Amino acid sequence: MKNILVIGATSAIAQTFIERMAVGDNKLFLVARDKDKLSTIKNDLRIKKNINITTFILDVNDHNNYDSMFNTAKSYLGRIDILLMAHGTLPDQKECEEKVETAVFEFGINALSIIVLCLKAAKIFEDQKFGLLAVITSVAGDRGRQSNYIYGSAKGAVNIFLQGLRNRLTKYGVSVLTVKPGFVDTPMTAHLPKNLLFSKPEVIAKGIVKAINKNKSKEIYLPGYWRIIMFIIKSIPGKIFNKLSL
Numbered sequence: 001m002k003n004i005l006v007i008g009a010t011s012a013i014a015q016t017f018i019e020r021m022a023v024g025d026n027k028l029f030l031v032a033r034d035k036d037k038l039s040t041i042k043n044d045l046r047i048k049k050n051i052n053i054t055t056f057i058l059d060v061n062d063h064n065n066y067d068s069m070f071n072t073a074k075s076y077l078g079r080i081d082i083l084l085m086a087h088g089t090l091p092d093q094k095e096c097e098e099k100v101e102t103a104v105f106e107f108g109i110n111a112l113s114i115i116v117l118c119l120k121a122a123k124i125f126e127d128q129k130f131g132l133l134a135v136i137t138s139v140a141g142d143r144g145r146q147s148n149y150i151y152g153s154a155k156g157a158v159n160i161f162l163q164g165l166r167n168r169l170t171k172y173g174v175s176v177l178t179v180k181p182g183f184v185d186t187p188m189t190a191h192l193p194k195n196l197l198f199s200k201p202e203v204i205a206k207g208i209v210k211a212i213n214k215n216k217s218k219e220i221y222l223p224g225y226w227r228i229i230m231f232i233i234k235s236i237p238g239k240i241f242n243k244l245s246l
């Protein structure tokens with residue numbers, strides 16, 4: 001039996017993860033900002049899976065509500081075995097370049113909200129002396145590209161933050177899993193033309209569950225071939241890279 005907290009539970013990737021984890025005696029505490037979407041997910045799971053599940057409404061821009069969310073989660077779940085953070089936005093890079101407020105807002109959602117939530121979660125995990133914290137970042141955080149460097153820099157900041165957190169929490173028996181998907185066919189990328197590099201959210205969720213079951217405390221690429229793609233992209237010398245329209 002696992003007690004599972006999911007933040008950003010209405011995300012397409014999180015929903016397929018939740019479907020997979022909604023088994024046996026597992027208990028789920030789902031957090032998202034959209035009340036209607038969240039109650040549809042909850043009701044569907046209750047009918048299909050007869051699982052222990054409750055929900056909490058949180059807009060991650062509302063930092064003042066974080067403590068209340070964690071306290072409610074702890075009183076429902078008791079101990080937290082697994083925490084998955086999945087919320088995020090794909091900003092309009094051009095708009096971020098023109099309006100500094102947009103850049104700050106988008107960086108806030110994709111980096112600062114995750115970092116603050118992780119800092120609060122870290123205290124809980126440290127006290128428990130066990131648990132696994134998984135955060136979905138992105139391959140976009142591996143190297144800045146002109147087409148999405150606000151998103152990329154936010155994901156990159158979280159990657160570095162999680163490296164430090166992993167270093168801090170390992171001695172408490174707590175795992176920190178950084179999940180770096182490549183392109184995924186979800187509402188976030190609905191406006192983009194699709195190609196062979198796009199994966200279905202189910203593939204990403206399957207990879208996350210596999211890594212969690214193995215209690216991995218490291219960075220993973222999903223699907224795994226993105227490790228090779230990003231190795232190649234990171235290896236391109238700056239002189240050449242800067243001439244490419246990526």
Ligand SMILES: NC(=O)c1ccc[n+]([C@@H]2O[C@H](COP(=O)([O-])OP(=O)(O)OC[C@H]3O[C@@H](n4cnc5c(N)ncnc54)[C@H](OP(=O)(O)O)[C@@H]3O)[C@@H](O)[C@H]2O)c1
Binds near residue numbers: 089
């Ligand atoms: N799709 C890709 O190609 C791709 C690739 C690499 C990494 N990722 C990452 O994977 C994660 C999941 O994304 P996805 O692809 O599953 O996209 P998605 O279905 O669009 O999910 C994004 C989620 O973030 C939530 N969210 C956005 N702003 C929020 C806020 N202020 N407060 C609370 N929740 C907020 C959305 O809530 P609402 O439902 O209320 O809008 C939605 O649940 C994200 O971190 C994303 O950056 C995605």
